Amino acid sequence: KQEVTQIPAALSVPEGENLVLNCSFTDSAIYNLQWFRQDPGKGLTSLLLIQSSQREQTSGRLNASLDKSSGRSTLYIAASQPGDSATYLCAVIAGNNRKLIWGLGTSLAVNP
Amino acid sequence: EAGVAQSPRYKIIEKRQSVAFWCNPISGHATLYWYQQILGQGPKLLIQFQNNGVVDDSQLPKDRFSAERLKGVDSTLKIQPAKLEDSAVYLCASSLQGTYNEQFFGPGTRLTVL
Numbered sequence: 476k477q478e479v480t481q482i483p484a485a486l487s488v489p490e491g492e493n494l495v496l497n498c499s500f501t502d503s504a505i506y507n508l509q510w511f512r513q514d515p516g517k518g519l520t521s522l523l524l525i526q527s528s529q530r531e532q533t534s535g536r537l538n539a540s541l542d543k544s545s546g547r548s549t550l551y552i553a554a555s556q557p558g559d560s561a562t563y564l565c566a567v568i569a570g571n572n573r574k575l576i577w578g579l580g581t582s583l584a585v586n587p
Numbered sequence: 588e589a590g591v592a593q594s595p596r597y598k599i600i601e602k603r604q605s606v607a608f609w610c611n612p613i614s615g616h617a618t619l620y621w622y623q624q625i626l627g628q629g630p631k632l633l634i635q636f637q638n639n640g641v642v643d644d645s646q647l648p649k650d651r652f653s654a655e656r657l658k659g660v661d662s663t664l665k666i667q668p669a670k671l672e673d674s675a676v677y678l679c680a681s682s683l684q685g686t687y688n689e690q691f692f693g694p695g696t697r698l699t700v701l
Contacts, residue, residue: 506687518593518678519630519692564629573643573686577629 481578496550498565506568591693605667612681622678
């Protein structure tokens with residue numbers, strides 16, 4: 476059974492820091508992995524989608540990497556800003572399961 | 588490009604009442620999803636449509652929840668009668684064609700059942 480874990484559960488950093496959020500999954504037979512952002516009381520914003528054949532994806536100050544063999548993905552945020560404060564969730568689709576399997580998220584606070 | 592639209596944004600009802608949520612997916616997206624997100628948890632898939640057909644409703648409490656997607660575009664999710672434990676955010680998402688494509692989410696409807 477696929478399980479997704481995100482560590483840490485919460486993170487507080489000063490503005491300007493580069494930071495890494497971690498996502499691990501138990502079954503390496505995934506089809507893709509998606510990173511989302513959720514602001515309090517709001518819906519989910521898709522940040523990056525990595526297909527199983529890819530190693531990384533970049534969008535602006537965000538870079539997501541995928542290492543299927545070790546069951547890990549990282550989301551790198553460069554030069555963090557207060558506007559980056561939100562909960563970041565990762566979700567995977569396993570090879571034979573068509574549902575997104577979600578982590579519980581990392582709550583990020585970037586302090587000015 | 589317009590995103591996924593949902594209404595209402597907030598709804599407060601008493602237990603045993605009925606409520607309906609509406610979703611308009613991104614134009615051209617064949618697949619539509621309804622999720623339930625309880626505070627502190629990841630979203631739980633309730634139902635998935637491919638055009639106007641149901642692909643997966645295995646986690647939909649069918650004794651009280653129903654959903655339809657007439658004409659393969661807009662969708663409504665209904666709860667009748669509501670229970671206290673239905674208090675959650677209901678998220679609608681869409682993807683171009685199937686689960687393997689990127690999913691885009693609407694702003695959600697926050698339901699409070701008193």
